Amino acid sequence: MSSTYGEILKLSIFGESHGNAIGMTLDGIPAGLPVDLDELQTFLNRRAPGQHEYATPRKEKDQPEFLSGVCNGYTTGSPICAIIRNTNTRSQDYENLKDVPRPGHADYTAQIKYRGYQDPAGGGHFSGRLTAPLCIAGGLCKQWLCTKGVQIAAHISVLGGIADEPLYLDWTAPDLSMIGGNFPVCNPEAGDKMRKAIAKAKEDGDSVGGLIECIAVGVPGGLGDPMFGGMESRIAQIVYGIPAVKGLDFGSGFTGSYLRGSQNNDAFYVKDGAIKTQTNNAGGILGGITNGMPLVFQAAIKPTPSISLPQQSIRLSEMETASLHVKGRHDPCIVPRAVPVIEAAAAIAIMDAFLSNPEF
DSSP states (O other), X not given: OTTEEOSSSEEEEEEOTTSSEEEEEEESOOTTOBOOHHHHHHHHHHHOXXXXXXXXXXXXXXXXXXXXXXXXXXXXXXOEEEEEEOOOOXXXXXXXXXXXXXXXXXXXXXXXXXXXXXXXXXGGGGSGGGHHHHHHXXXXXXXXXXXXXXXXXEEEEEETTEEOOOOOTTOOGGGGXXXXXXXXXXXXXXXXXXXXXXXHHHHTTOOOOEEEXXXXXXXXXXXXXXXXXXXXXXXXXXXXXXXXXXXXXXXXXXXXXXXXXXXXXXXXXXXXXXXXXXXXXXXXXXXXXXXXXXXXEEEEEOOOSOOSSOEEEEETTTTEEEEEOOOSOOOSOOHHHHHXXXXXXXXXXXXHHHHHOTTO
């Protein structure tokens, strides 16, 4: 099903942007895993709307209510179900979108697919609002992976043409804490320039996109499978479920296609009895299977399609060109809030791979 992910771990996302609630079920999780709700809330707050000048003014607390699967701070072995109630909606801003679809949004394709039965308010099931329950599942998986020695972090690699410093090959888990927070960058000066780029786009009634780089440190070798079960495939499937993601590459990615094999190959060596590589152009994955090096990938995030500038669209009822002024509350840049979502998706994919390989 389109809203379900996983091989052993089964994640389902449900709800609409302006419905009573959004939520998730997470099945296949063993009993006895610890759950820190305070840590989870801190993670969810990084994605929550209405907290910054570069985010939508829609305010939602995004506090999860667990209906099953967690008791006394531990998983019970039954499916974990959690919801987040929507408390600040303005559905009237979206009443005309079935007839006049927004450029860059799924309004038109949803109309074709569901023949008008879809909920258009706030984008319905296509909204980035649905990444909140994804972050519930991913936040839990991040906690459990930490017990396996795996830490996951991401940062804004590029925003509005402004580049941050890259994540380095020899970073260890404690170093990743420096890129946390609500505007995660490695270089604060680059972060200041990015904020100014967002402010300028907002002033112009426009939006900007960017790249997010994610790293998982401590992932053991041997996770994943050849062909369609490879780690790239597992991660890509869930990351492409995040609205606004339009591209994905691992390690040197598209840049590597410009290199020779002698430049792109990662030479092996032994250090302290462990096999490592001198570079990490493979992004920690060879043949779909992790090689023990940091797992690294980048996701391309498109500019927010809902902008204040007038846009050309069509009036479907009359099959004629129409001018559209988008109403509602929208982010001039969704990249900062998408960073924890990318982390969550990576954690879910890696956790599922762990469960698929019980010897780990």
